[in-house]
Amino acid sequence: MANETQKTYWNQVGGPKWVSLGGAMEARLAPVSAAVIAAAALRPGENVLDIGCGAGLTSLEAAQAVGPAGRVIGIDISAPMIETARGHARARHIENVSFRLGDAQTEHFAPAPEVLLSRFGVMFFDDPVAAFANLRAGAAPGARLACAAWAPLARNEHWRRPLELVEALLGPGAPRQPHASGPLAFDDADYVTAILTQAGWQAPRVEAMEIALHGVSLEEEAAIACFxxxxxxxxxxxxxxxxxxxxxxxxxxxxxxxxxxxxxxGGVRVPAVIHMITARAA
Known part of the structure; x- marks a missing residue:
C-alpha cells in the first residue's frame, strides 16, 4: 500500500501531536496558507483540491476565496486531522468545503479540480512521481498547481538551531536518505522540477520565498520545537x-x-524560507 509509513505516523504520532497543540500550529502557519492561496490565484466558482489538508485552515481560506459557487475538497491520511478540520468548518459555518480521509497519491476526485493546492502536504508521498501523475490525470484541463514545501534546513534557523541543540545533547539521528518522504523531501528545487516534469505537469517552477511565521510567545515556540x-x-x-x-x-x-x-x-515573528511550487496541467 502507498504511503503506509506516513499513514501510521500521521494517525498515531504526528496527527495527535498537531491536534494536541490546540490550534497553535495552524496559527503559526497562517502566513504560509495565505501565500499558497495567493499563488493559486483562486477565482469565484472554481473547484479546488487541498492535498494533505491537515486541520483544514488552507481549505477553509480557499472555500472563502472561491465563494458559494465554488467547491473545496480537503484530503488527508490522518483521521485526527480530518476530524479537526470538519470541526473547524462547522464552527465557521462554511458549507462549500468537505473533508475526506484518504490518500491523494492513489484516489480520484469528482468533479475534476481546476486548482490543486497544498501547504506542506506533498512532501510525504513515498512515490512522488506516481502521486503527481495521478493528480494530473484527475485534474481538469489547464488546472493550476500551487504547493508550499520547506526550503533547505540551512535556510530555516527556526528548525536548524533547535536540531543542533538536540544533537549536542543526544547525538545525531539515523542517516537521512536524500529526498526521503518527510518535511525536507522537497528542499531541492531541481529535484522537484524533475518530479513534476516526469509526472506530466507543464511549466513547473520552484521559487524560494522568505516568510514570517506567527509565534504566540517564545515559550510556545520552544515547546513546538520539542514537539x-x-x-x-x-x-x-x-x-x-x-x-x-x-x-x-x-x-x-x-x-x-x-x-x-x-x-x-504581539507574539513573535519567526523568519522562514519555503519553496513555492507551481505548474499547470496540459
Whole structure:
C-alpha cells in the first residue's frame, strides 16, 4: 500500500501531536496558507483540491476565496486531522468545503479540480512521481498547481538551531536518505522540477520565498520545537527522558531571541524560507 509509513505516523504520532497543540500550529502557519492561496490565484466558482489538508485552515481560506459557487475538497491520511478540520468548518459555518480521509497519491476526485493546492502536504508521498501523475490525470484541463514545501534546513534557523541543540545533547539521528518522504523531501528545487516534469505537469517552477511565521510567545515556540519538526522527531527517535526534554526546551528558549523578533501585533515573528511550487496541467 502507498504511503503506509506516513499513514501510521500521521494517525498515531504526528496527527495527535498537531491536534494536541490546540490550534497553535495552524496559527503559526497562517502566513504560509495565505501565500499558497495567493499563488493559486483562486477565482469565484472554481473547484479546488487541498492535498494533505491537515486541520483544514488552507481549505477553509480557499472555500472563502472561491465563494458559494465554488467547491473545496480537503484530503488527508490522518483521521485526527480530518476530524479537526470538519470541526473547524462547522464552527465557521462554511458549507462549500468537505473533508475526506484518504490518500491523494492513489484516489480520484469528482468533479475534476481546476486548482490543486497544498501547504506542506506533498512532501510525504513515498512515490512522488506516481502521486503527481495521478493528480494530473484527475485534474481538469489547464488546472493550476500551487504547493508550499520547506526550503533547505540551512535556510530555516527556526528548525536548524533547535536540531543542533538536540544533537549536542543526544547525538545525531539515523542517516537521512536524500529526498526521503518527510518535511525536507522537497528542499531541492531541481529535484522537484524533475518530479513534476516526469509526472506530466507543464511549466513547473520552484521559487524560494522568505516568510514570517506567527509565534504566540517564545515559550510556545520552544515547546513546538520539542514537539514537532526535526528537533521533535530526533527527541522521539532518541526516546529522550522528561529531564532531557526539559533541558532542551530551556536551551531552545534561551536561543530563540537570536533568530526571532517581536511581531507588530504581539507574539513573535519567526523568519522562514519555503519553496513555492507551481505548474499547470496540459
Amino acid at each position: 514537532m519538526g526535526p528537533s521533535g522527531a530526533l527527541l522521539d527517535e532518541k526516546q529522550a527522558s522528561p529531564a532531557q526534554r526539559e533541558t532542551i526546551r530551556a536551551a531552545i528558549r534561551a536561543a530563540l531571541p537570536a533568530y526571532t523578533s517581536p511581531a507588530a501585533n
